[in-house]
Amino acid sequence: MKNAQVPIYEDKWIPTSCAMCYAQCGIRVRRVNGVAVAIEGDPGSSINGRGGICGKGIAGLNVLYDPDRVNYPVKRTNPEKGIGVDPKWKRITWEKALEEITERLKKLRSENPSKVLFLTSPIPANHINQHVLVLLFRLAYGSLNYSPGGGGLHCGNASHFGAGMNHCSWSVLPDYKYCKYAIFFGGEAATGAGHSFSMAAALRAESTAQGLRTVAVDPLCHQIGGKSTEWVPILPGTDLAVALSMVNVIINELKKYDIEYLKHKSNVPYLVKDDGHYIRDERGEPLMWDGADGKAKAWDDSNLKDPTLEGEYEVKGEKCTPAFELIKKHVKQYTPEWASKISTVPAVTIRRLATEFIENARIGSTIEIDGVKLPYRPVAAVQFRGGSGHTNGFHTYFAVDLLNQLAGAMDVPGGAIGWPAKCVGYTETELPKWEPIATKDGLLTATLWLTSLPGTWPHPEPKMPKRATLGDLFTCCAASTPFPFSSDSEELLEKFNLPYRIEMIMGVAQNTVMTVGQPETVANFLKKVPFTVFFSLYHNETTEGFADIVLPDTCYLESLSCLQAEFFVLYAPVGMLPWAYHLRQPIVEPLYERRFIPQVVLELADRLGIKKEVIKSFNQYLVQSGVPQRFTEEEDVSWEEINDRFLRWKFGSDKGLEWFKEHGFITWPKKPEEAYWRAFTNGRSSVYMEFIIEQREKMEPICKAHNVELNFDYYTPLISWFPAIIHNPKSPEYDLIAFSFKDAIHTGSMTQGISYFNEVSQLSPYVFNILMHPKTAKEKGIKIGDAIVVENDHGHKTTGTVYTIEGIHPQGIAFMSGSGKWARGAPLAQGKGGNLNALQELDLEHCCPITLNLETAARVKVYKAEKKAG
């Protein structure tokens, strides 16, 4: 501060963790004379890019000091609700706000607590707020209804479901340190995506320098496409076809796959009857045919030596065959030529990718890491929303992951690894502790999962729905269902005789109307809810249009918490990077009248008289993570106390809140058994989805009895081709497919309106423009800079300005997610970009029938706007 013109009485670096996206990078913030003046990556933490973080993180101070933030509790005085309506806010005191909220909550609790819907966001790292509000408070209150936001619906339902089942983690990425060849099916790992962006980007950069080859199978050549060794353009929603044909080439043409993996680590040796079910022993465990001694054995039989993959056998009088045999025959129909017609990827490219993938896998090779010998498979096939964000999401995810399974590249060095699914604990306390364990049918259960969400395996039994979200019927939905927001929600709830409707919403970090799906559809639901309360950093499209009370939230630079660090499978250091556990601490006291949500929630609980139940839930949460109760029922604990005890329990009595406030984080080395846990368990991954038959058997009667239509043909245990709904347009005039991507500089729908972000966004042609191929544009008489209307095959529209690029599939039209904002609370973002969500129809027909992943693309037609947009 050499040039400083004022005396400096304070110059301190405070360690904390970032919350601008899921990655939760370790940062340190400089405070000078009481003002936060600089953010940089903490060089000692492994949760960032070797001391570097992305632009969003560095610009975090914009969020702290932004005068456009919600700074005081406000109440709506305009009784009209709707998109773009002026709420005519009136400032009220916290006391008044809490009084009114408590009154409403009390009334509804006496009628039916499930009338209150709790909404959260999966991003800006608000997991602690999820836990406190959506899990703990909600459980104590007694409501069945919660929904973790739009992102869960779009990205999460298929991808997290699949990653949860097969990797016991939230998502997967290539083990960059050792990987040599990686294929990305519509995922931006390490180039733009929020999952550990800086950490992954650093790993990827190093690996690139050592010869990593990457292939991006993507309709857009921007972040992943632009940085990959090869860009393979594909028609959106057809990744399933390409993946299946690659599986076919590997199994039936190249005939080269990791037999040892398939035999011992997957469920393809399981014997399958004619009806598709497993053959089971007396205990109910599925059986395999042991080729060593010709007997049928279960997965946990210690004498099991060499399960066979092919052949026909007779067990307990029934004919059966290993699932692999069925799969092998089944995928023969999926030729590269067939896939090429559907996906526009040339057949020769598909064959080449399959060949390169399996050749690079070095099946059978091993590597020694820290003295531990492990299988070495330096290939990975990774996907995220782009691949599985369609109505064929379930099958797409497992088809792509099957490539990893065929190569044996599952949670081994160089392969597709999840965020750490196993932890043996901090050296001194052996906590936290979790690992995948083999449970039902020998498949793996993750013992660490986001406790407010459905678990991984086994999935709860589908039941007649009592929840307005229908999440108790659709139990294979990993994150959020489209209900009760969708256009057919009312009809479905009627059919299922749900005796109540949602009469109040309590939401945190929500922009429901803009990010869940078609805004008018969502608006129709929101308008009907008599009373809504939102904790929010900014006024956004949802609060302005539909909130009755908005409470000012603290941002991460004003918040204290250690509990957001808990969900390791989302963001913890991958591969052999050392563990790190961060405390998030405030750099400045909350400005204006902002208050930290957990404290507000505890106060609400107190007013409702359920604080003891909330604390009990805290204990339950801790018990769930394997610890004896730490809070007695008589104690009245404060938020600081909760954090302090939690940290001391986990890391030792000397490492409480004060220690963490000083050091920021604790770090300890990773063991190979943790990073590459699969070699140390006899649990298996899923290729043959037998459980889906039972799921169907339970769901179909319920649906039929209530006249609810669902495509149960989709519920097949063999991974199969199903076209996404966008491949059956209503009419050929809808000739383009609109899709979105996430730009590296933006998160959700918040950053578009923030100063620095807005400024640099002007420098990228990708951010606020609608992207088209120049030939396509020319055919339609459109050129760069034209205002256009993009209309889907249900008549919903959005507008924006065109920019043409060669790096896009000619049939594609791309939007940056989160653009097209219209809120008064984001003046800088208003009118910039088009809103893809306006084109996403929100109903059961537009969801994956198993996981309820929303169809994130749309079939559209494009024409010039009559007057200028915006």
Add this chain to the structure above:
Amino acid sequence: MKWTMVIDLTTCVGCWACVMACKQEHFLPRDILWGRIAMTETGTFPKVTKQIVPLLCNHCQDAPCVKVCPTGATVVREDGIVYVNYDQCVGCRYCVIACPYQHRTFLASIKEYHTGHGFTEFEKIGRQLYPIQEGTVLKCNFCMERIDNGIRKGLKPGIDREATPACVIACPTRSRYFGDQDDPEAEVVKIIRERKGFQLHKELGTEPSVYYLYY
């Protein structure tokens, strides 16, 4: 001593960390950027290559901006850094015109980021900690203050974080390098040689201190 920066285009992913870090380090006001990223593509579908290029002042050793400056406010230091002495700049913008890399900006007035709300606390303290003058021309100075302070403390620019330009330490993919080109052992010297580092608009003879790696 000749400070040199090397930017590796093969590993840069365009995350804007460098641009934001620079803005933050110098509390740059609205519309003023000392570092930028330019993006374009070459080729036609389906053989398309995308280029992401971080740009900044090249600190030319034969700088046109230094030569045209009528007041001598823009100078080349002995260690190669080209900087502007704000007390001497008269705001004629000849240097802005003369720069072939177009990396100088005239600060007409310091505008608030949030129109109508005044300056935020961050913006206010920024002017106290890092003064700039309206009516003068601003540009990147290789974080000269960090380098000078660092050297005074015995630190090594390019190696020790505190003494290294903010954009270099911000990069999560380690795509930026900084060092002394006169030191044969320096990393920058090695990578320029091994990876055929090149300068922009070399034909203009400005002798930039910023090299790019593309191979």
Add this chain to the structure above:
Amino acid sequence: MDIQQNPYEWMIKLTPQKEWIEGRGTLLLLAMFFGMGAGVYLVFSVFDNIFGMLVGLLIVNLLFGGLHLVYLGKPLRFWRMFLRPQTSWISRGLIFVTILNITGIVEMGMIYWLPGTGIQMVFKVISIILAVLVCIYTGFVMSYVRAIPFWNSALLPVLIVVHEILGGLGVVLMLSKINGFGLDIELIEHWSTMLLVVSAFLLAIYLWNATYSMRPGPQSVLVLLRGPKVFSLPFWIGVVLLGIILPLIVGWYSYYGGGVSSYLLFGGIVSELTGGLGLRYCILKSGFYAPLLPI
């Protein structure tokens, strides 16, 4: 023509200079135009007309210098601009203006008190040389900039100095029509027309030569000739029609057709001066930088 229109096309498509033409840059355009004050001084000095020389110096100082001063970010520091004549043409220019003022005033004094003497001749020659230098230096300021290939030509200072003198002649003619000054108006008209023909010729050569310069020099010429309209309209209508064709027609009639009315002559001169302004506008506006991307 791929010209930058959005911030994200900066230095990827042809990026025009902005500081000396847009917004406050208009002041600079006008300032450069009023450099013809030195031309006014030069013409009047040839005829030893003190009043006219004073007018010329006033234009140079108040309009040319004054507008420059107002354009600066920190006008009160302008005295610093003398300090780098070793490399900076602006410094040199300011020194020329200062010396012109000094020698001009001395010369005016000499015409009044010591007319016809040897020393008056010396100062006349010196001040005329300075006037030419003041005319030409703005051309050098631009041609020194290698970053803009369109400007980086030896012909630009020549073109500029011819235009300044032409402007000077025009203003002298206008002033003479108002108040005779006892100048040989027909001679001045004759010189004016001849010089206009020369300037047209020079302009053609300048543009033609620019098509051989480094990219994007040729593109600058193309936008002036073919458009977009924001470049080609000022060129064809301003520089060619108003600046060359109309004044030539008036000049022709005036010389061969037995003279024209004062109003027509006035109109012709105003048209020619507009053309001069238009020329500076066109040169400033179409100065493109060579893109940095693609690599």
